[in-house]
Amino acid sequence: MCVEKFDVAIVGAGPAGSAAALAARREGARVLLLDKAAFPRDKTCGDGIAAEAITVLEQLGVEGVTDGYPPIERLRLIAPSGVAVARPMPRAAHTVPRKVFDERLVRAAVAAGAELRRHTVRAIHDDGAGVTIDGQFRAGVLIGADGAGSVVRRALGHAVNPPGHLAVAVRGYTRTTNTTEQVIVTTRRRWPAYAWEFPLGDGTANVGYGEVLRGEPLSRSYLLESLDRLLPGVGSPTGMRGHHLPLSTRRPPAVRGRVLLAGDALSLINPFTGEGIFYAVLSGSLAGWAAAHKTDYRRALRQRLGRHLRHSGFAALLSRQSRVVDAAVDAAARDAAVFDRMVDLGLGDGVFDLRTIGRIASRLGHRHVATP
Numbered sequence: 001m002c003v004e005k006f007d008v009a010i011v012g013a014g015p016a017g018s019a020a021a022l023a024a025r026r027e028g029a030r031v032l033l034l035d036k037a038a039f040p041r042d043k044t045c046g047d048g049i050a051a052e053a054i055t056v057l058e059q060l061g062v063e064g065v066t067d068g069y070p071p072i073e074r075l076r077l078i079a080p081s082g083v084a085v086a087r088p089m090p091r092a093a094h095t096v097p098r099k100v101f102d103e104r105l106v107r108a109a110v111a112a113g114a115e116l117r118r119h120t121v122r123a124i125h126d127d128g129a130g131v132t133i134d135g136q137f138r139a140g141v142l143i144g145a146d147g148a149g150s151v152v153r154r155a156l157g158h159a160v161n162p163p164g165h166l167a168v169a170v171r172g173y174t175r176t177t178n179t180t181e182q183v184i185v186t187t188r189r190r191w192p193a194y195a196w197e198f199p200l201g202d203g204t205a206n207v208g209y210g211e212v213l214r215g216e217p218l219s220r221s222y223l224l225e226s227l228d229r230l231l232p233g234v235g236s237p238t239g240m241r242g243h244h245l246p247l248s249t250r251r252p253p254a255v256r257g258r259v260l261l262a263g264d265a266l267s268l269i270n271p272f273t274g275e276g277i278f279y280a281v282l283s284g285s286l287a288g289w290a291a292a293h294k295t296d297y298r299r300a301l302r303q304r305l306g307r308h309l310r311h312s313g314f315a316a317l318l319s320r321q322s323r324v325v326d327a328a329v330d331a332a333a334r335d336a337a338v339f340d341r342m343v344d345l346g347l348g349d350g351v352f353d354l355r356t357i358g359r360i361a362s363r364l365g366h367r368h369v370a371t372p
Contacts (some may be wrong), residue, residue, distance in 0.1 A: 161267055172208060182198050308345075
């Protein structure tokens with residue numbers, strides 16, 4: 001059997017893999033993009049696309065990934081106590097079904113010159129000079145961007161995230177009259193947990209519920225009941241599917257030999273919000289560039305996301321106490337700058353500052369009254 005040779009091989013053609021392919025191609029590398037599915041294909045997700053993710057893609061030369069899906073400019077956040085804040089986000093977000101979004105990205109990668117193959121990866125072998133995939137393909141560098149159940153990650157010997165660092169969620173689609181706000185409703189029961197409604201702008205919305213796993217399995221009926229309790233009136237959403245979210249508070253090593261990990265395979269899910277698309281396209285682009293140039297991917301990640309990940313991890317640790325979330329939402333309702341900081345931390349690569357921490361701390365111990 002003839003083994004095909006490439007500069008960079010990427011397993012997984014989702015946002016992280018497509019971004020990696022685009023970045024590597026911009027540097028002139030010969031790129032192989034492998035995925036077990038045929039596109040377009042659905043992917044279980046909240047479908048929220050933060051503005052920061054669009055900026056990364058534009059820097060890779062990708063345009064029009066949100067065409068047909070209007071910007072959603074406001075976010076409504078309801079704390080466990082019931083206190084709420086609803087404000088314009090610093091930058092508008094979009095809600096784009098992953099079946100559409102991922103298809104647009106992978107086609108952009110192919111248009112840029114990446115070779116897309118439908119293939120289920122079973123074995124990889126790094127001999128120090130290159131990486132061989134299933135005896136069929138060989139590359140100087142392999143990027144594992146194959147999601148939460150990453151075959152590449154398992155092949156490197158990295159275990160799945162343990163309880164406390166892994167979340168589970170269900171999502172579906174329903175009719176809605178909401179076309180202007182992304183809505184997040186948190187709950188004190190089994191906190192940290194929340195439900196969401198992200199409108200697509202066409203009279204439908206992506207709705208779902210998720211919570212951090214603590215060791216015991218959660219049934220589908222329990223997750224659906226929790227969604228209905230927090231978002232009464234959603235009816236019977238269609239396309240309900242579940243998925244796991246490996247949180248960034250427990251990440252495996254980003255590099256081993258000639259193999260890099262990006263996106264969900266690297267546990268890059270924001271522990272504060274569950275957002276992963278921005279992390280996926282950013283880490284993918286950094287991995288693709290590093291693979292093409294044979295430079296230090298770990299250093300690039302640390303320089304670009306290190307401080308943010310420390311802050312988001314610390315925020316997730318503090319917010320394990322629901323009273324801290326009550327105080328944060330109360331502070332955000334009183335101060336737009338606090339709201340903006342929270343959004344940047346949860347959807348992009350923002351960090352907290354002393355002023356924001358002080359504003360939140362000042363609301364601890366107050367009685368938080370639910371707002372209508």
